[in-house]
Amino acid sequence: MEFEYCQNQYIFALDIGTRSVIGIVGKIEDDRLKIEAEEMLEHNSRTMYDGQIHNVPKVAEAIRKIKNSLERKTGQKLHQVAVAAAGRSLITKNHYYEQIIDNNIEIDRSLLRSFEQAALDEIYQELLKEIENKADYHCIGHSIITYKLDDFPITSLIGHRGKKIGAQIIATFLPKTVINGLYSVLYRCSLEPINLTLEPIAAIEVAIPESLRLLNLALVDIGAGTSDIAISKNGSIIAYGMVPLAGDKITEEIVQAYLVNFNTAEQIKRQLSHKTEIIYTDILGQENTVFNNDLMKTINPALDLLVEEICDNILKLNDGVAPRSVFCIGGGCQIPTLRERMSRRLNLDYTRVIIRDRAALVDLERGSQNLINGPDGVTVIGIAAVAYKNLPHDFISITVNDHLYRIPKTQNTSVASTLCAINYDIKNLLGKNNASLQFTLNGQKTVLYEEKQQSTDIFINGLKANLNSIIRDGDEISIGETQRPIIPRSFVRDYLPETGSAVEILLNEEAAYPDTEIKNGDILKIIALSKAENANVEAEPMRALPNKAIVSSIHIADNASESGEKLTVNDTPDKSIISDSSHEILPAQQITVFVNGEAVKLSGKYEHIMLDIFDAVNFDTTRPQGKLVFKLNSQDAAFTEPINDGDKIELGWEPRDLKTT
Known part of the structure; x- marks a missing residue:
């Protein structure tokens, strides 16, 4: 039996950086992330600035190459991806929210997610009162500092009962232009974002795990365009920050000083740590040599500015005091003397400012490739880890036409929801609309239909079923071939x-x-x-x-x-x-229904059902973006339910509970 790829079992994660894109495909085994394949590609030009996408087609081209390479390595088609965002305009809000609940009901994940979403909605409303451009910010992620149950602090609310729950929450916001640019790139690559988070949230997930968060630690992810900061204390993440300066600031100094293009300057910078003499060709075509010491003198002002901005932000986020230690990740943290300068600025011992690479990640099982082991390969691991943390972990195994799938377990899982989960196009289930012969008889339009609809048979464990039938773990679903419509004949x-x-x-x-x-x-x-x-x-x-x-x-x-x-x-x-015939002449009916408030006309059939809506509106069922919302006159509806003129239909996706983190 062939095992079909399931997006909820393997995780495809992308770290879309200012200078490079890193992609991994991983799988969780025994609470450890095992890297199945990975790929890294640098942008061939400056397509991103300060962590924000500027040239959408060029960035999409790089991601498409990463995706194609990983598909070849894994033998799997990749349709969904976890990503993280960065940008110079980060806004963070620290807020306490509480809610009265029924003390007879046990708190489960669903209740907790609803509670957190209500808290984020309240934070957003407060934010709207403070910013001028009220429609331009999007909640990119959040962290819980502490929970409370009946006014007492508690580390987890799951499984408890009480009258009141509360939480101190940090919510982060970025301009919608940043998010829209990111989504535009992904959609050009036929990728659906299943989880979106903030880069420092992703990085700290693996670089400073929960077991270390009792300590007051700072994480700094120094990339090319931005330096992301996260602070831990007393078992929680207490602050996030972002500095719009990073490795590119150093590269730009080299461009100006040595009359080279940006890519050449980047290569010169990377040789700082292991060469005493660096040979390069300037834009005039002349070959030159620069000594390591002279180069360091050139970049000293830019390096001092970068360190000053990062350290001052750390102090600001940490109530004016230095943390016990600073963990540095990202390609930019490998610039010589950076750690020494940071330790002096924060008045810390040099040994307290360290570089974290993949070797320090306890819950990572590296694959045979080991392409990206340095500090620049940490954030993408965090993006995958955050995505896995937010995906549903209760699965059932079902078989559809001899292909095995694992799908999230939900209450009363139906055949229809199952087929959506495995990207099956449900429009194929009823074949084409009833075949018809249409002509004009003495000035009147006449339509000849087949009486029997050309439907597709569905069986569960050998027994006849339909789209609304409930499935259970281990069920085998068989779907017959769609019958070709037979056009009626008349003389x-x-x-x-x-x-x-x-x-x-x-x-x-x-x-x-x-x-x-x-x-x-x-x-x-x-x-x-x-x-x-x-x-x-x-x-x-x-x-x-x-x-x-x-x-x-x-x-x-x-x-x-x-x-x-x-x-x-x-x-x-x-x-x-015609007596003894298999068809009859009935007038074709044209009806008008309202789909999400928009008038939609249906014609060509004498009876319309809910499934016909998919032929009249642009709605892709093969790329699920959450739970399918399918309602007729405010009531949940089946695909085969008849519809009439004037009916109101709701069609869409109910977002996954933790789309952002």
Whole structure:
């Protein structure tokens, strides 16, 4: 049996940095992250500044290369990704929120998530009162400093009961332009963000685990465009900060001093730590040599400014006092003398300012590649760890058409929700809309439908089921092939009157005979003749005149009887039906329904069901973005539920409870 890739088992994480993009595919085994594959790619030009995307197509190109490489290495298709954001305009809010609850109900994850979301909503409303551009900020993540149960501090609320719960929360906000740029890049690469967090939140998740947070520690992630800061104390994360200065500030000094382009300056900077003489070619094409000591003198002012900004922000976030120790990660922290300068600025022993790389991460199982072991490879691990922490951990195993899947366990999981979870296009389940033959009969639109809908059979463990059937762990779902619609056939003779009178037949303004088959879009006219013309026809039951076919319906009936067919035709053509036939003529109905408040017209069928909505609106069911919201007149609806003119339909995705962290 083939095992199908499940987004909730493997985690694809991207660290989209100012100078490079790092991607990993990992899997959690025994509470440790095992790296299955990883890839790193530098931007070939300055496409990002200060952690913010400027050139969307160029950044998307880099991510697409990372994605394609990881797909080749893992043999899996990657559709969902965990990411983190950074930017110079970070706003943080520290807020206490409390709520009265039913003390007879045990606090579970669902209640806790709702409580935290209510707290974030209140914080956001406070933020709107303080900022001028009220629509331009988005909550990018939050951390709990402490919980309270009935006014007593507690480390976790899960499983408890009480009358009142509270929490001290740090919420972080970034401009929506930063987030929109990030999402735009991902969508260009056909990637859905399953978790979005702040870079320092991700970094501290693994660099300073909970077991160390009793200590007053500072984490500094020095990248190319920004330096991200997080502070721990008394078992919690108490503050986040961001400095819009990092490694690029040093590189820009080298550009100006040695008349080189940015990429050459970056290469010169990277050789500082291991070469005494650095050879380079300037923009004039001249080869030059610079000594390590001279280069350090050149960058000293920029390096001092960077250290000053970082350390002053650490002191500001930590109530004016230096932390016990500073952990440095990110490629920028490898600049020579940086640690010494930071220790002097914070009045710490040099040994208290250290560089953390992947070797220091206790819950990481490195793969065989080991491509990125330095401090620049830590944040992407944190992004994956935060995403895993927020994904549902209760799964059930089900089989769909001999493919095994693991999906999140929910209450009353249905076939429909299961198919959405595995990216199955539910529109295929009912095949095409009923096949129809449409033509005009004596000026009236006529539609011929198949009576039986071309549906797809669904079985659970061999028993007939439907989209609303509930599934359980270990169930086997079988979905038959979608049947091809059969277009009904009809002939002119089916619409001739039984009065015994002769008629003139015109099909698309040309003569036609009873055995002529009617095609889609045809215009059929059956014209009764005068008494005089009827008398002439009796002697010659079937004859042709120029551009006309004049026939006697009595003669047609006789011929039909001889051939064994039974024709029963009513006097009114638009209501004619054929006895012993598998189809009937019904008028096509056009109805107007309101989908998310917008008027949508449905036509071409005599009965419409909820599933038809997907053909009328642009809604992709193969890329779930949470729980499917599907309501008819404010009530949860099934896909096969009939809909009528004027109905109100809600269609969308209910966001995952912890989309941001």
